[in-house]
Amino acid sequence: MHSSFRFFLWTAAWLGGGGLSAPALAQARPPAAPTATVVEAQTIRGTPDQQTVAEGEAELRRDDITIRADRLTFDQRDNVAKALGNVTVLNAGNTFSGPELQLQVDTYAGFFLSPTYVLAATGASGQAERIDFLDRQRSITTQGTYSTCTPEDEGQLDWVLSARRMKLDYNTNEGVAEGAVLRFMGVPILGAPSLTFPLSSARKSGWLPPTIEVDSRNGLQVSAPYYWNIAPQMDATFAPQAIVRRGAGLNSQFRYLGQNYRGTTDFNYLPYDRLADRSRYGLNMAHSAEWATDTQVGLQVMRVSDDDYWKDFRRGVGSMTPRLLMSNLSATNSGSEWTTYARAQSWQVLQSAVPGEFIAAPYQRLPQLGARTLRSLGGGLRLDFEGEFNRFSNPEGTPDGLNPTGSRVHSVTSISRPWVSPAWTITPKVTLNAASYAMDAPIAAGPYAGQRSASRVIPTLSLDNSWVLERDSSWFGTAMRQTLEPRVLYSYTPFRDQTGLPNFDSALKDFNFESIYTENPFSGVDRVADTHQITAGVSTRLIDPNTGGEALRLGLVQRYLLAEQRITATGVPSAQRFSDVYLLGSTTVIPHWGFNATMQYNPELSQVRSSMVGATFSPGPLRTITASYLSDRGSLAEQLIMGWQWPVYGPASTTSRPLITASAASAGKACRGTWYSVGRVSFNTRDNKVIDSILGMEYDGGCWIGRIVGRRQATGLNEYVTGVGIQLELVGFSRLGFGSNPMQLLKENVGGYTPLRNGSGATPGGSPF
Numbered sequence: 177m178h179s180s181f182r183f184f185l186w187t188a189a190w191l192g193g194g195g196l197s198a199p200a201l202a203q204a205r206p207p208a209a210p211t212a213t214v215v216e217a218q219t220i221r222g223t224p225d226q227q228t229v230a231e232g233e234a235e236l237r238r239d240d241i242t243i244r245a246d247r248l249t250f251d252q253r254d255n256v257a258k259a260l261g262n263v264t265v266l267n268a269g270n271t272f273s274g275p276e277l278q279l280q281v282d283t284y285a286g287f288f289l290s291p292t293y294v295l296a297a298t299g300a301s302g303q304a305e306r307i308d309f310l311d312r313q314r315s316i317t318t319q320g321t322y323s324t325c326t327p328e329d330e331g332q333l334d335w336v337l338s339a340r341r342m343k344l345d346y347n348t349n350e351g352v353a354e355g356a357v358l359r360f361m362g363v364p365i366l367g368a369p370s371l372t373f374p375l376s377s378a379r380k381s382g383w384l385p386p387t388i389e390v391d392s393r394n395g396l397q398v399s400a401p402y403y404w405n406i407a408p409q410m411d412a413t414f415a416p417q418a419i420v421r422r423g424a425g426l427n428s429q430f431r432y433l434g435q436n437y438r439g440t441t442d443f444n445y446l447p448y449d450r451l452a453d454r455s456r457y458g459l460n461m462a463h464s465a466e467w468a469t470d471t472q473v474g475l476q477v478m479r480v481s482d483d484d485y486w487k488d489f490r491r492g493v494g495s496m497t498p499r500l501l502m503s504n505l506s507a508t509n510s511g512s513e514w515t516t517y518a519r520a521q522s523w524q525v526l527q528s529a530v531p532g533e534f535i536a537a538p539y540q541r542l543p544q545l546g547a548r549t550l551r552s553l554g555g556g557l558r559l560d561f562e563g564e565f566n567r568f569s570n571p572e573g574t575p576d577g578l579n580p581t582g583s584r585v586h587s588v589t590s591i592s593r594p595w596v597s598p599a600w601t602i603t604p605k606v607t608l609n610a611a612s613y614a615m616d617a618p619i620a621a622g623p624y625a626g627q628r629s630a631s632r633v634i635p636t637l638s639l640d641n642s643w644v645l646e647r648d649s650s651w652f653g654t655a656m657r658q659t660l661e662p663r664v665l666y667s668y669t670p671f672r673d674q675t676g677l678p679n680f681d682s683a684l685k686d687f688n689f690e691s692i693y694t695e696n697p698f699s700g701v702d703r704v705a706d707t708h709q710i711t712a713g714v715s716t717r718l719i720d721p722n723t724g725g726e727a728l729r730l731g732l733v734q735r736y737l738l739a740e741q742r743i744t745a746t747g748v749p750s751a752q753r754f755s756d757v758y759l760l761g762s763t764t765v766i767p768h769w770g771f772n773a774t775m776q777y778n779p780e781l782s783q784v785r786s787s788m789v790g791a792t793f794s795p796g797p798l799r800t801i802t803a804s805y806l807s808d809r810g811s812l813a814e815q816l817i818m819g820w821q822w823p824v825y826g827p828a829s830t831t832s833r834p835l836i837t838a839s840a841a842s843a844g845k846a847c848r849g850t851w852y853s854v855g856r857v858s859f860n861t862r863d864n865k866v867i868d869s870i871l872g873m874e875y876d877g878g879c880w881i882g883r884i885v886g887r888r889q890a891t892g893l894n895e896y897v898t899g900v901g902i903q904l905e906l907v908g909f910s911r912l913g914f915g916s917n918p919m920q921l922l923k924e925n926v927g928g929y930t931p932l933r934n935g936s937g938a939t940p941g942g943s944p945f
Contacts, residue, residue, distance in 0.1 A: 622676025
């Protein structure tokens with residue numbers, strides 16, 4: 177057996193330059209501690225302070241660099257290591273292996289012949305004829321490859337980038353491949369004289385993967401986005417687009433973020449649409465800023481060129497209500513006692529010529545000026561005040577005479593005196609709702625008929641009492657804390673005739689467990705119901721005392737009228753003493769299951785007015801099935817909604833893997849894949865018609881992910897748009913998109929959906945070419 181030897185070679189590194197200096201300065205800069213270079217081998221020989229030769233399982237360690245080889249020569253005069261035979265270099269998690277290496281260990285400059293490598297930052301691996309190390313952050317590869325896949329049973333890589341010359345620069349987070357060819361399953365899918373790619377998920381300027389989309393309304397659409405990383409807190413994307421049926425256009429986005437402000441502007445422009453015979457555009461701009469420490473300013477502008485834009489370009493303007501586009505300018509000052517605010521709000525309403533699809537637009541507020549405060553008056557009394565001036569006008573395109581216009585000054589003032597204890601709360605309160613109107617046309621009916629101005633003051637008296645009682649209990653052998661929470665609200669509002677007064681912003685509140693505990697069943701200011709009523713309810717919860725998680729909730733509430741209510745949503749007085757009963761329940765007691773339900777039940781008619789029942793089954797990550805059934809007798813709507821994400825073939829993952837990891841890329845069978853089914857279907861059971869459907873398949877190949885997603889969406893009573901999107905994601909490299917972003921579509925519409933890679937798509941400019 178050969179003996180093993182270890183040598184310690186010390187090198188002194190001095191800070192500062194030569195020349196003369198003041199004595200005090202020289203004393204303040206002592207020499208740095210010497211850096212140790214450790215050499216181990218079966219045989220070591222050499223000349224002291226000049227050269228060391230190590231043979232037989234030789235290893236050199238210096239700081240975070242480790243070199244192993246059959247034969248290793250280290251020149252102490254210039255700190256150059258030369259290694260031959262089975263050479264391996266370990267540095268900052270990166271691994272290089274090959275037959276021959278020369279490296280200056282201080283500067284990490286040198287070359288490696290015929291190496292294979294694995295990079296820790298990206299999980300990528302490859303091989304080359306030669307790698308030249310410029311320093312620790314930069315290297316140049318000659319005739320090399322780059323991939324996050326590993327060969328399966330010595331087979332070919334699922335995807336691989338080959339290049340005549342490849343430069344990796346971690347300072348700029350950029351890889352530059354010259355004479356590059358990208359192959360997927362052995363088939364070239366992209367070639368370029370020069371191609372850049374990111375070395376992490378950080379942003380960089382460059383061309384993003386081209387996208388191709390097909391839908392039933394526009395046909396084939398092709399775009400080639402360019403991402404511009406202007407500054408660390410500012411970027412822009414420009415996407416020239418060609419739509420076969422319509423023409424060429426440009427989609428763009430500009431984003432910025434400052435210490436006290438931020439904003440985004442999306443502008444899509446089609447100079448000439450052949451089908452519409454006009455230019456088309458969509459604008460969505462948002463900006464917010466903070467002045468000093470107590471003033472906030474916000475601006476939002478949403479506008480499109482025409483009424484059909486929302487149908488032709490579904491993603492052109494990101495509005496939750498695609499036919500109601502709001503523009504808003506606001507300023508709010510939050511002082512120590514008062515909050516003052518000003519706003520100008522307008523709407524663009526996209527009307528339809530199809531009968532039955534007309535939209536009654538909300539009023540515009542040009543302007544809205546207000547102030548509010550919540551303060552203590554002493555003696556336990558609390559004051560809550562809000563006062564506003566509003567000028568209400570109709571959006572452009574509203575038929576003349578459809579909605580009255582005018583101005584309103586109102587105030588809502590409440591004085592309350594809460595008594596609070598750990599188990600109960602009781603709060604008496606007096607509220608005054610006052611409003612004064614100045615109309616553009618005479619009031620048509622009621623006590624103010626023929627007048628252009630009117631005013632009224634309506635008082636409300638209420639008493640709210642709630643309790644929270646707790647006890648320790650055991651359910652299914654598990655320790656739980658059970659609560660019993662009764663609540664009673666009494667309120668009285670006298671009748672004030674509001675016939676003929678305009679209704680600018682009032683509507684009947686949704687009937688639910690929260691809204692029923694309010695004095696006024698109407699939202700807004702313009703309608704105040706005359707009420708003499710008691711609302712009583714009770715709820716109970718099961719709470720895990722260790723985690724605070726809620727395992728069960730049950731609730732029941734009902735309102736009782738002590739007198740006839742004359743001001744109602746229908747205008748017909750109501751003598752119904754007992755309101756509908758509202759029940760709710762939710763539980764997660766059964767492992768992996770979640771259930772929730774609500775029901776509005778009319779005891780006089782013995783019928784269910786509305787109900788919702790939902791269930792979720794999620795035994796683990798990437799396995800979720802949701803179902804809910806909604807029924808509303810008033811709107812004659814019955815809807816069944818189902819969503820899911822589930823593995824259907826292949827070894828199922830137990831967790832959503834990170835976007836870029838060395839372990840995910842280098843696992844021996846990482847590229848053996850799993851198929852997942854994912855989707856959402858909304859079905860109208862009354863009309864036996866699918867309202868909206870999303871159906872997709874995802875394939876996780878370990879080092880790449882493929883998605884195909886189709887969507888059919890209603891854009892009218894009997895009108896639909898169908899589209900298909902395909903996406904290929906090369907893990908740790910880039911995402912090639914064919915169509916709109918399928919993963920984003922799934923995240924926004926499929927409840928419980930989890931990306932197959934955590935962080936996928938988080939940075940729009942993270943993977944540009």
